[in-house]
Amino acid sequence: MPETMTQPLRNPLADRSIDVADARRRIHPWRVVVGILLLLVVAQLLVFLITNERFEWPVVAEYLFNPSVLLGLGTSVVLTIVGMVLGSVLGTGLAAGQLSSFAPLRWACVVFVGFFRGVPPLVQLIFWYNLAYLIPRLEIGVPFGPELLSWPTNDIITPLTAAIVGLSLHESAYMAEIIRAGILSVDQGQRDASAAMGFSRWHAFSRVVLPQAMRVIIPPTGSQVIALLKGTSLVSVIAMGDLLHSVQVIYNRTYEVVPMLLVAVIWYLVAVTLLTILQRRVERYYSKGLTRTAAVARVKTAAEVAA
Amino acid sequence: MMREESTTPVLQVVGLRKFYGEHEALKGVDLEIHAQEVVAVLGPSGSGKSTLVRCIDQLESIEGGAMYLDGELLGYEQYRGGLRALREADVERQRRRMGMVFQQFNLFPHWTVLRNITEAPIKVHGVPAAKARAHAMELLDRVGLADKALAHPRQLSGGQQQRVAIARAVATNPRVLLFDEPTSSLDPELVDEVLRVMKDLAESGMTMVVVTHELEFARSVADRCVFMADGELIEDRPSEDFFRDPRSTRLRAFLDRAGRSVDPGAAA
Numbered sequence A: 001m002p003e004t005m006t007q008p009l010r011n012p013l014a015d016r017s018i019d020v021a022d023a024r025r026r027i028h029p030w031r032v033v034v035g036i037l038l039l040l041v042v043a044q045l046l047v048f049l050i051t052n053e054r055f056e057w058p059v060v061a062e063y064l065f066n067p068s069v070l071l072g073l074g075t076s077v078v079l080t081i082v083g084m085v086l087g088s089v090l091g092t093g094l095a096a097g098q099l100s101s102f103a104p105l106r107w108a109c110v111v112f113v114g115f116f117r118g119v120p121p122l123v124q125l126i127f128w129y130n131l132a133y134l135i136p137r138l139e140i141g142v143p144f145g146p147e148l149l150s151w152p153t154n155d156i157i158t159p160l161t162a163a164i165v166g167l168s169l170h171e172s173a174y175m176a177e178i179i180r181a182g183i184l185s186v187d188q189g190q191r192d193a194s195a196a197m198g199f200s201r202w203h204a205f206s207r208v209v210l211p212q213a214m215r216v217i218i219p220p221t222g223s224q225v226i227a228l229l230k231g232t233s234l235v236s237v238i239a240m241g242d243l244l245h246s247v248q249v250i251y252n253r254t255y256e257v258v259p260m261l262l263v264a265v266i267w268y269l270v271a272v273t274l275l276t277i278l279q280r281r282v283e284r285y286y287s288k289g290l291t292r293t294a295a296v297a298r299v300k301t302a303a304e305v306a307a
Numbered sequence B: 001m002m003r004e005e006s007t008t009p010v011l012q013v014v015g016l017r018k019f020y021g022e023h024e025a026l027k028g029v030d031l032e033i034h035a036q037e038v039v040a041v042l043g044p045s046g047s048g049k050s051t052l053v054r055c056i057d058q059l060e061s062i063e064g065g066a067m068y069l070d071g072e073l074l075g076y077e078q079y080r081g082g083l084r085a086l087r088e089a090d091v092e093r094q095r096r097r098m099g100m101v102f103q104q105f106n107l108f109p110h111w112t113v114l115r116n117i118t119e120a121p122i123k124v125h126g127v128p129a130a131k132a133r134a135h136a137m138e139l140l141d142r143v144g145l146a147d148k149a150l151a152h153p154r155q156l157s158g159g160q161q162q163r164v165a166i167a168r169a170v171a172t173n174p175r176v177l178l179f180d181e182p183t184s185s186l187d188p189e190l191v192d193e194v195l196r197v198m199k200d201l202a203e204s205g206m207t208m209v210v211v212t213h214e215l216e217f218a219r220s221v222a223d224r225c226v227f228m229a230d231g232e233l234i235e236d237r238p239s240e241d242f243f244r245d246p247r248s249t250r251l252r253a254f255l256d257r258a259g260r261s262v263d264p265g266a267a268a
Helices: A029-051 A057-064 A067-098 A103-118 A121-129 A159-185 A188-196 A201-238 A243-254 A257-286 A292-306 B049-056 B088-095 B113-124 B129-142 B158-170 B188-203 B215-221 B239-244 B249-258
Strands: A137-141 A147-152 B011-020 B023-033 B038-042 B064-069 B076-079 B082-085 B098-101 B176-180 B208-211 B224-229 B232-238
Touching: A057 A257, A067 A103, A067 A159, A067 A201, A067 A243, A067 A257, A103 A159, A121 A159, A121 A201, A159 A201, A188 A201, A188 B088, A188 B098, A201 A243, A201 A257, A201 B113, A243 A257, B011 B049, B023 B049, B023 B064, B038 B049, B038 B215, B049 B176, B049 B208, B098 B158, B113 B129, B113 B158, B129 B158, B158 B188, B188 B208, B188 B215, B215 B239, B224 B239, B224 B249, B232 B239, B232 B249
Parallel strands: B023 B232, B038 B208, B038 B224, B098 B176, B176 B208
Antiparallel strands: A137 A147, B011 B023, B011 B064, B076 B082, B224 B232
C-alpha cells in the first residue's frame, strides 16, 4: 500500500514550543510482525526439542562427559591446533614465495597452492593413509643418488600422521592465500620506509609488514580454524579417534545415533564459540594503532587506569 | 656559502639513467652534494625528481650511470674486471648511512612515536636501548613533540607525523638526508611547522637533498637549487642565481608559472 504523506509540522517562528527531546518512540509495524514470528519459531523449536523423546536427553547427559568422548574432543582440538600451526608456517612460506621476484619459485608456489586447494581434504586423507601402496619405503637421500636413511612407509603413516599431513597441506594452501592478501594490503610505503631505515628483509617482513597484515589475516583465519575443527571430523574415515569417531564407536554399539550426534554437536559448538571469542580478542590486539577508534579506546582506558 | 671543493663529495651521481619499461625516467643525471650542503631539487611533476632521490636511496633499480656515497660505489661491486649487483646485506649497510623522509610520512602505525624513532638505532645500528631512547627524546624535543613520544602516529596531525618522520630519519646520524616532497601531502596550514624543522636541521649542518615545490624554502634555505624537466637535470646553480637569473627558458617558464608570488623581480 502506498504510504500517505503526513502533513509536515510547521512552526515558522521557530519559537521554543517544539523540542525533539519530548519525542516518543516510533513503532515500526513490520518489526513487530517479524518479532512475533521469530518468537513463534523459537517457541516451536523449544517444544520440539523438549517433547520429542527420541532426542533422549538423558542419554546425551550420560555421554556428554564420557571419557572416550572427551578423548575424541581432545584429539580433534589437537589436530586443529597442529594442522593450523603447520599450515600457517607453511602457508607463510608459500605466500612469501608467491610474492618472490624469482619467477621459478613463484610458479612452484602457485602450482603447490593451486593443487592442494583443489584436492578435497577427504581425498587427501585417504590418499596419504594409503601412501604405502605408492611408495613402500620412505627414503632420505641425494636425488637420483644414494639413499642415506629409509623406513617402511607403513611404520610412519599412521592415522595420526596421515591426518596431520593431509590437514596441514590442505590448510597451508588456504593460509597461503589469506596471508598473501594480508601482505598485499600493507602499503608499499611501509616497505620503502623499512628499506630506507636499513632493516633487513626479514626484519621488515616480521616486524613491519606481517603485524600490519594481521589485521587483514585474522578474520578469515578465524573462519579457517573453525572450518578445520569441523574438517577434523573427516579423519574418522581413516579410523582416527576424533570427536565424531568416538561418538560413532558408541552408537554403533548402542544404536543411540541421534543423542550421540547431539553430544558431538554440543562439543563442536562449545569449541567453535570459544574460538570465536578468542578470535575477537586477537583482532582487537592487532588493531592497535591501526584504527582511530582503537587508538581512542586505548587512550580512554589508559586515562581510566590513571584515574 | 662557499664550500671546500677539494674534499670528496658526500654524494656523487654520474650519468644516472632509469627506465620504467620503455619510458626513460632519468636520462643521464649528474649531481654532486658536498658535506653540509643543502640542495633543493625543483621541477614540474613527472620530471624525475622523486625518482632521483628514490634511486639514490636504492629503493629503485637503476639502468645506467653510477652513484657514490663518500666515494663508495652504491649498489654494485667489482667482479672479474666488471661489475655486479651487491648482495642485499651490503645494500642495507649502504642505506643505513642515508636517511629518507617520504611524502606520505610512512611512519610505522603499529608502533609508538618513540619506537618508530628508536627501532633502527637499536635493532640495526646496535645502539644501547637507553641511549637510543634518550637521543630520541632529544630529537622529539627539537621537533617540538616531546609530549607525543607514547602516541601512535594515527593520533597525530600530518605535520606532526612528518616531524616525527624527520626525527626518525635523523636518529641514525645519516651522512645525507633525502627528502621526497616532504610537505606535498600536508594541509597548507601545516606546511610551515615542517619547513621550520627542516630549516633548523639545515642550519645545524645536516647535508640535505630536498625534492620540493616550496620555492620560498628552496631560495631561503638551500645553498644550491637544481631544476629537472623530462628526466634531465637542466640547471644547477647557487640558489640566489637560480631565482634571479635563470638561464634556460624552461626554468624561466617554470618560475614564471609556479613562483610568481615568490619574487616578482626574478621572472621579469
